[in-house]
Structures are given as structure tokens and as C-alpha cells.
Amino acid sequence: VEARSETAGTASPGPHDAVPFYGEHQAGIVTPAQDRLHFVAFDVITDDRAKLVEMLRDWTLAAARMTAGLDAGALGAVGGPAQAPPQDTGEALGLPPSQLTLTFGVGGSLFRDAKGRDRFGIAARRPAALEDLPHFPGDALRPEISGGDLCVQACAQDPQVAVHAVRNLARIGMGVVSVRYSQLGFGRTSSTSTAQATPRNLMGFKDGTANLKAEETDQVRDHLWAAAADGSDWMAGGTYLVTRKIRMTIETWDRTSLAEQEAIFGRDKGEGAPLSGGKEFDEPDFAKVGDDGEPLIADVAHVRLAHPTSNGGARLLRRGYNFVDGSDGLGRLDAGLFFMSYQRDPHKQFVPVQRNLARHDILNEYIRHVSSGLFAIPPGVRDAADYWGAGLFG
Numbered sequence: 001v002e003a004r005s006e007t008a009g010t011a012s013p014g015p016h017d018a019v020p021f022y023g024e025h026q027a028g029i030v031t032p033a034q035d036r037l038h039f040v041a042f043d044v045i046t047d048d049r050a051k052l053v054e055m056l057r058d059w060t061l062a063a064a065r066m067t068a069g070l071d072a073g074a075l076g077a078v079g080g081p082a083q084a085p086p087q088d089t090g091e092a093l094g095l096p097p098s099q100l101t102l103t104f105g106v107g108g109s110l111f112r113d114a115k116g117r118d119r120f121g122i123a124a125r126r127p128a129a130l131e132d133l134p135h136f137p138g139d140a141l142r143p144e145i146s147g148g149d150l151c152v153q154a155c156a157q158d159p160q161v162a163v164h165a166v167r168n169l170a171r172i173g174m175g176v177v178s179v180r181y182s183q184l185g186f187g188r189t190s191s192t193s194t195a196q197a198t199p200r201n202l203m204g205f206k207d208g209t210a211n212l213k214a215e216e217t218d219q220v221r222d223h224l225w226a227a228a229a230d231g232s233d234w235m236a237g238g239t240y241l242v243t244r245k246i247r248m249t250i251e252t253w254d255r256t257s258l259a260e261q262e263a264i265f266g267r268d269k270g271e272g273a274p275l276s277g278g279k280e281f282d283e284p285d286f287a288k289v290g291d292d293g294e295p296l297i298a299d300v301a302h303v304r305l306a307h308p309t310s311n312g313g314a315r316l317l318r319r320g321y322n323f324v325d326g327s328d329g330l331g332r333l334d335a336g337l338f339f340m341s342y343q344r345d346p347h348k349q350f351v352p353v354q355r356n357l358a359r360h361d362i363l364n365e366y367i368r369h370v371s372s373g374l375f376a377i378p379p380g381v382r383d384a385a386d387y388w389g390a391g392l393f394g
């Protein structure tokens with residue numbers, strides 16, 4: 001089977017190129033955020049540890065192939081026997097790798113299920129950082145689209161390529177996993193590299209300006225990657241992913257004045273500059289007051305509440321996507337932000353920030369958190385003999 005296109009493997013691949021799969025860390029985290037997402041969470045439906053490990057090995061080989069622009073299996077969509085189902089579903093035939101990354105994670109329920117059972121003999125290896133997230137004021141979480149034993153984040157420049165990858169992993173996992181929920185996303189709402197322009201969310205604001213970026217190597221080391229000293233050897237070089245599906249009442253937002261919209265975020269809508277003055281990438285001056293003696297960036301503005309100075313220095317690598325899941329039957333679009341953040345310890349980073357936002361953020365009048373997920377993202381797969389989760393099961 002031929003690769004659908006030459007792989008590039010450079011630090012900044014072109015839109016059709018491949019992103020290297022093997023490495024110290026998984027791809028799809030500091031990788032410059034691609035335009036499209038297909039996120040999927042799985043339930044493991046067997047108690048057979050050997051079957052789960054075998055599937056993880058099969059997934060890893062298929063993931064390495066698909067991210068290189070190859071069919072999921074060696075015989076491909078059309079190269080196998082006519083009497084058997086094909087080893088690839090075929091909808092990506094002829095498409096280039098399109099910067100596909102597949103990022104694998106495990107949820108707390110894999111270690112101990114809802115009944116407290118240690119189904120796979122790994123309960124003792126559960127990292128403290130995977131402790132359930134607390135309830136936040138205003139949470140309206142739907143259990144059927146929250147949690148999950150396993151997750152895969154597929155990102156690509158072409159939605160067909162991302163969906164193809166998720167679909168083939170689900171196909172390979174038949175009998176071992178079943179899809180719990182999946183989410184499509186478009187128009188990345190964060191930049192993860194200083195080389196990228198800041199995109200906009202569905203509220204029309206630049207999103208990702210003050211994000212943790214790949215080039216900030218010291219900060220990435222301190223705030224993103226887990227170390228063995230954090231308590232779990234098998235997670236060294238890994239990280240933790242928080243997902244929050246956040247519905248926006250965009251119809252109400254669209255009737256809100258420009259001045260109010262800008263006050264809510266604490267940045268201007270055109271350039272994304274802080275309301276305290278300067279340009280997009282200038283630091284906000286939270287102490288600066290206007291002629292009326294009031295702070296130019298309100299006490300309840302999103303950027304003040306989310307800023308590291310309000311949260312003990314905590315930073316996040318945000319990697320979310322816009323979504324529109326059709327309409328809600330009440331004359332409104334079912335739209336919002338599928339928020340994703342990667343961090344070394346969600347309880348020291350995501351939790352304090354979200355606690356602050358849930359209590360005080362005036363943005364809350366326009367948003368509702370409807371799903372939540374927390375996953376351990378193991379370190380990268382080293383070579384073809386290694387597999388997703390090897391450190392956990394090996």
C-alpha cells in the first residue's frame with residue numbers, strides 16, 4: 001500500500017503534510033493547532049485485560065499508519081480478499097495526511113469503574129492528578145456525554161481525514177470498546193505556536209492570545225509535561241487533558257452591545273488588545289483605572305479572572321474548537337466551544353481557574369458547561385514496538 005502522499009516530518013508541516021507520530025511526547029498537544037477536530041470517548045466493554053492490550057497495540061499501529069497518510073491496515077481499503085471486510089473503510093483514499101494527529105488518553109474509570117471494580121489490575125497506578133474534578137457552580141453536565149474510559153483526539157486540516165481515523169479506530173476496537181460520545185469541531189479556538197495567527201471563537205473574539213505556546217520551552221516544561229517526581233513513573237513526559245463542552249447562547253450574545261461584549265472579556269473585539277491599552281500581545285495592566293476611577297479591565301472580566309496572577313501562577317495550554325451541532329428545536333443554534341486544555345496537574349491549574357470563572361465571570365450569563373472529561377495523556381510512543389498505554393500495562 002502506498003502512502004497517500006509524501007510525509008514531511010518538519011517542525012512546521014504544510015497543510016497536506018504528515019506530523020511525526022513517534023516521539024518523546026504525543027503529537028497533537030504542542031503541535032500547531034489544526035483547523036478540525038473529531039474527539040471521541042470510549043467505554044471499554046470487556047473485562048479481559050489481554051484483549052484490551054491487544055486492541056491498544058492494533059490501535060497504535062493503525063494510528064502510526066493513518067497519521068503517515070496510509071490506510072489503517074496493511075491490506076488497505078481495496079487490497080484484501082474480496083470475501084473479507086476491508087482493513088480500511090476507504091473514505092480517505094486519495095487524501096493527503098493533512099497534519100493528522102491522534103492523541104490517546106485514559107480516564108479515571110479505567111482504573112476503577114463506577115462500581116469500584118479494578119477491572120484490569122491497574123487501580124494502584126491511578127495518578128493522583130486523575131482524581132475527579134469537583135462540581136463547579138452552574139455546571140449542567142450530562143453524564144452520557146461526559147467521562148469515558150479512553151479517549152482519542154483526532155485533529156487534522158481536513159475533517160474527512162479526522163473522521164476517517166476515529167471511525168477506523170472504532171472499527172478495530174469492535175467488541176472491546178464502544179463509542180460513548182464524540183464531538184466534531186472546527187475553526188480552532190487557540191493558537192499553540194507563536195507562528196500562528198490568533199483565531200476567533202463563535203462570540204467573535206480572538207481566542208488564544210495569552211495561551212501557553214510551544215516556543216515557551218521553560219513554561220512548557222513546568223506547566224505542561226508531567227515528571228516521574230509528580231508521583232506516576234508511567235506518566236513522565238505525558239500530561240492531562242480536561243474537556244468541557246460549553247454551550248453558548250449566541251442569540252442573546254448577539255443582542256449585547258459591543259461595549260458590554262468587550263467589558264466581559266476585558267479585551268477589544270477588533271484586535272484582541274487588553275482594555276488597559278496597547279496591542280494584542282501586550283500584557284494587561286489590571287491596576288490601571290479610567291477617568292471614573294474604575295479599573296479599565298473589570299474585576300469580573302474573563303481575562304482578569306483567568307490570568308495566572310489571579311490563580312497562583314497557573315497556566316493552561318488551551319486547544320479547543322468551535323462547534324455547531326445543528327439546532328435545538330427552540331429556534332436556536334446548538335453552538336459553543338468544545339474547550340480542551342492540557343496541563344501537568346489539572347487540580348493545580350484547570351480547577352482554580354474554573355473555580356474563579358464559575359464564581360465570578362460575567363461571561364456565565366451567556367454560557368453553560370454541558371459535558372466534562374478528564375484524561376491522563378501518556379508520553380509519546382517511542383517506536384513500532386511500543387504502544388499506547390504500554391507504561392500502564394507493561
Ligand SMILES: C=CC1=C(C)c2cc3[nH]c(cc4nc(cc5[nH]c(cc1n2)c(C)c5CCC(=O)O)C(CCC(=O)O)=C4C)c(C)c3C=C
Binds near residue numbers: 208307339353357367
Ligand atoms: C477554566 C478555564 C477556561 C474556560 C472554561 C474558558 C472558557 C472560555 N473562554 C472564552 C474566551 C476567551 N478566553 C480568553 C482567555 C483565557 N481563558 C482562559 C481559561 C478558560 N476559558 C485562560 C487561562 C485565558 C488566558 C488568560 C490570560 O492569561 O490572559 C480570551 C482572551 C484571549 C486569550 O488570551 O485567549 C477569550 C476571548 C470563551 C468564549 C469561553 C467559554 C465559552
Ligand SMILES: [Fe+2]
Binds near residue numbers: 302306
Ligand atoms: Fe477563556
